[in-house]
Amino acid sequence: MQLRSSPNTSRPTVGATPGHVLELVRSRPAWTRQQLLTATGMSRPTLQDRLAPLFASGLIYSAGFEASEGGRPAELIRFDDRHLVILTLDVGHTHARVGISTVRGQVLRFRDSRLDVTRTPPPAVLNTLIGLAAELTVDAPDERVAGIGIGLPGPISLVTGLPGQTTTLPGWEHLPIFDLLRERWNVPMVTENDARALALGEATRHPESTVLGLKWAHGIGAGLIINNRSLGGDDGAAGDIGHVKLSRGGPECRCGRRGCLAAYASGHALLARLAPVGVRDLDHLAELANAGDRKVRAALDGAARRVGTVLAALIALANPRTLVLGGTIGTLPRVVDAVAARVREVTLSRSVESLQVLPSQLGPSAGTAGLVHLVVERVLSAEAVDRSLAAEPGSPHAAIIRAPEKP
Numbered sequence: 001m002q003l004r005s006s007p008n009t010s011r012p013t014v015g016a017t018p019g020h021v022l023e024l025v026r027s028r029p030a031w032t033r034q035q036l037l038t039a040t041g042m043s044r045p046t047l048q049d050r051l052a053p054l055f056a057s058g059l060i061y062s063a064g065f066e067a068s069e070g071g072r073p074a075e076l077i078r079f080d081d082r083h084l085v086i087l088t089l090d091v092g093h094t095h096a097r098v099g100i101s102t103v104r105g106q107v108l109r110f111r112d113s114r115l116d117v118t119r120t121p122p123p124a125v126l127n128t129l130i131g132l133a134a135e136l137t138v139d140a141p142d143e144r145v146a147g148i149g150i151g152l153p154g155p156i157s158l159v160t161g162l163p164g165q166t167t168t169l170p171g172w173e174h175l176p177i178f179d180l181l182r183e184r185w186n187v188p189m190v191t192e193n194d195a196r197a198l199a200l201g202e203a204t205r206h207p208e209s210t211v212l213g214l215k216w217a218h219g220i221g222a223g224l225i226i227n228n229r230s231l232g233g234d235d236g237a238a239g240d241i242g243h244v245k246l247s248r249g250g251p252e253c254r255c256g257r258r259g260c261l262a263a264y265a266s267g268h269a270l271l272a273r274l275a276p277v278g279v280r281d282l283d284h285l286a287e288l289a290n291a292g293d294r295k296v297r298a299a300l301d302g303a304a305r306r307v308g309t310v311l312a313a314l315i316a317l318a319n320p321r322t323l324v325l326g327g328t329i330g331t332l333p334r335v336v337d338a339v340a341a342r343v344r345e346v347t348l349s350r351s352v353e354s355l356q357v358l359p360s361q362l363g364p365s366a367g368t369a370g371l372v373h374l375v376v377e378r379v380l381s382a383e384a385v386d387r388s389l390a391a392e393p394g395s396p397h398a399a400i401i402r403a404p405e406k407p
């Protein structure tokens with residue numbers, strides 16, 4: 001089983017390098033040197049040696065003093081994330097959110113854009129996103145972009161980090177995404193499937209449990225999060241459940257086949273079916289569902305049964321504690337209830353005994369939260385920090401390092 005981005009969590013070498021010391025410092029709001037000595041078992045000179053490059057590069061700072069019993073006041077050391085931000089581009093089928101967040105996941109600013117990634121030429125989509133990102137970063141000279149997280153509605157190659165071939169993202173497999181972004185932000189970049197990013201974001205709210213997340217809006221995709229890591233699959237296509245074929249005939253799907261789950265239940269399919277009764281878009285569909293429109297509710301109930309059936313198979317496999325339903329359709333209360341009922345109907349009780357079925361807690365920022373989580377893992381793991389400390393100025397890895405002050 002292949003899990004994305006896997007810093008080693010067993011740490012026999014706690015504090016062995018500056019990167020490990022920073023990982024320790026980040027785990028609490030503040031530390032005294034004595035506390036760090038106790039936690040690492042290092043000698044005072046060794047600890048000093050590990051802290052010096054972290055101070056010099058602006059990754060830690062002295063945050064005043066704490067009165068200590070009897071002795072001298074003890075200096076408090078903190079992780080300096082006051083200027084570090086993460087840029088995220090969370091792209092769905094028809095909507096994108098570009099955001100600036102702290103490394104702790106607080107969204108500082110964002111811009112939304114309606115764009116149909118299937119029908120818009122890829123360079124135009126990327127230009128729009130870069131323009132929005134430039135607007136968000138231009139007036140913030142104090143901020144350092146530590147890394148970029150990019151969510152895309154398709155499979156993501158674990159080798160290249162680029163989207164694989166999919167009808168949703170025609171032409172994207174040839175787009176030099178990283179080069180085009182690097183012209184402006186020369187920083188580490190991470191890509192992830194949009195539904196898996198959403199699931200990972202929601203999983204930050206349930207850190208102890210296995211989380212199955214569903215993004216159900218214009219498309220349908222899922223993400224499975226185990227120990228805070230997203231299952232990417234060997235070809236980066238894990239969670240692509242929208243094209244599970246449910247029947248031999250059935251309605252035509254955008255992938256060119258018939259009878260896929262998406263052809264029955266995706267937002268695209270529902271809108272096509274409900275357009276004749278005046279449903280304009282997903283927000284309108286949600287409004288009508290909540291207002292009790294009978295035709296809309298009937299269509300959603302049928303779709304939720306099919307989605308619930310497919311999710312039940314995943315639940316039987318993974319036995320998650322939490323199923324989170326996100327996206328404009330997934331978060332509708334009636335849909336959450338219908339999916340929960342269907343899942344319980346078709347699985348054995350031992351698979352769902354402790355299962356909670358919830359609507360998304362983070363709403364339209366769930367994907368952003370997942371991408372921030374991935375970027376932080378990429379740029380602030382012990383290994384990444386050590387690499388950054390050794391990097392030449394101007395290298396993407398040096399993005400987290402404060403530029404030396406001019407004499």
Ligand SMILES: [Zn+2]
Nearest residue numbers: 243253255260
């Ligand atoms: Zn299909």
